[in-house]
Amino acid sequence: MKRSHTVAALLLGGISPILVACGEDAPEATTVFPSVEACAVEMSAADCGTAFAAARQEHQATAPRFASREACEAEMGDGACTPADDAQANGQADNPGGGQGSGMGNVFVPALVGFMVGRSLSGGFSQPVYFDRQGYARTGRTQIGTAPVLPRQDQARQGSGGVATSSGSYYRPGGANAGKSFTVPTTGRSAGFGSTGSSHGFSGS
């Protein structure tokens, strides 16, 4: 058997998970949107609203839960958590650090920072996306990608046109706290890797 049957999956730029397809099975794609508004640039507003609602419901059901904001932020990052029943009904990703609701008591979850929408001929799916303190993008308890290595706040703040499709322009949680947990650590020293390749113009063999 020489033949490959699968659809290729590509994580573009290490940032935004994108599934690509080719040949007769196309189109199939997965895109992470920070908001219904950004989603509506590419898809119908109704589909986006449905997808967001599904992602939000999924998030409430599957995100790790913490007994306090402090416990949640310890794992997820400063300002990255929200009460579990925080409404989020306006179609925007969470406003972490805010949210007064506490209908379920003192239960906190990582703030939803976007939702991932898959489209294929066999139907779509929707998944919530949040980041943890280490910069891993997660859905439920599953890691799905990585945050930008360095926060790209300028890009993330640009208009809704190309937001968060494949350019890695999304979003650390927390507005003013954006990028806080990406501070370059002071522990240790530079390992010094990369200097040879930088001088050789390396690109493999």
Place this chain on the structure above:
Amino acid sequence: MERVRTTPRPQWQAKLDEIGFPFHTDEDGTPYWDESAHWRFSLAEIETLEAAAEEVYRLCEAAVGHVVTRGLYEAVGIPRWAAPAIEASWAERDARDMPLYARFDFAWDGKGGPPKALELNAETPTSLYETAVAQWCWLQDTHPEDDQFNSLEEALVERWQARMREFPGLGTQEEAVHFACLMPHPEDEATIAYLQTLALRAGMTTKAMPIQAIRYDDSSQRFLDDAGLPIRHLMKLYPWDWMIGETTGRELVAAAAQGRIRVIEPAWKMVMASKGLFALLWELNPGHPNLLPTALDRSGFPAGSTVVAKPLLGREGRNVSIATLDAAGLPVGQPIAQTEGPYVEDGWVYQAFTPLAEADGNHAVFGVWMAGGTACGMGIREDRALITGNTSRFVPHRIG
């Protein structure tokens, strides 16, 4: 086999952009991805290449074992002090220091003789995405009824799954694999992003980062990522022999030797990736039909031989020259072909010249991909010149 000229798909550039392969055209405007032709093979020909690759890979593994057990590191251009990492990882080569992938370069004209292995790119093989994805999409668009030597993607997912079986923490997200390359470097970043995606599909937690951002903490003896977290599994698209020469190279050797960091590819791949291994291969398997006479010293070649000189630790076809030798093993006149480059200090390996497949003035080298010891796909590079290099065009293939 034959080279078939074809009309490129309409909007082929846009199609490649769409699937995440924007590197189809070089900076000077010449195509890197070239679908104005493709190579058509019979299934029997593909099976010949597949069998040759798996056979030579077994010989390469045996040769690495020969180097390790006898400590022949100088012969492959590796400093002896790197041996602890190489030996520790070699002992775990079927388990926690399993290989991921490699790519052979084969010369073969299909006219009766066997394919000849030119080299094995065992650490940082290029053209992964174009092989696994771009040419597969090309096949779907142009010859959907045909086949292709290409199960590379599935094979790599299986390799990641095998790694997860060795490290249960990878499956439960207690441990992560860090994917590092030079950044900014769009092509390498795309390659590790693809590998990362396949690891994600296998269920691993992953994180991409610039290799330049790796830190080392002397007090804990740990390598750290850009968030200050320890790196336990490091997939680096960057050669071992460079890393060990950099600031914390000795610390990396010590950490790998003690299993405090698991590197992909493992340190023993440093031996397998050396061009010098092919001299040892010939010494251990003289006359093997899939090998070419190869030596660290050119005096052994008969007068009149045409011989290719390559740097022991060279890459991208740089610093390669082809010349005819006299009775003393010295080049006669000007080289037939040669390339410039930075790899002039590490010693040389000499290999008997053999012609590549040639058609319409194009010379094609057949890159057979290995996942572990299994041949799982092919990517073809073409050049008008005799020496295949970084700008040689990628040309798709089909079995039909």
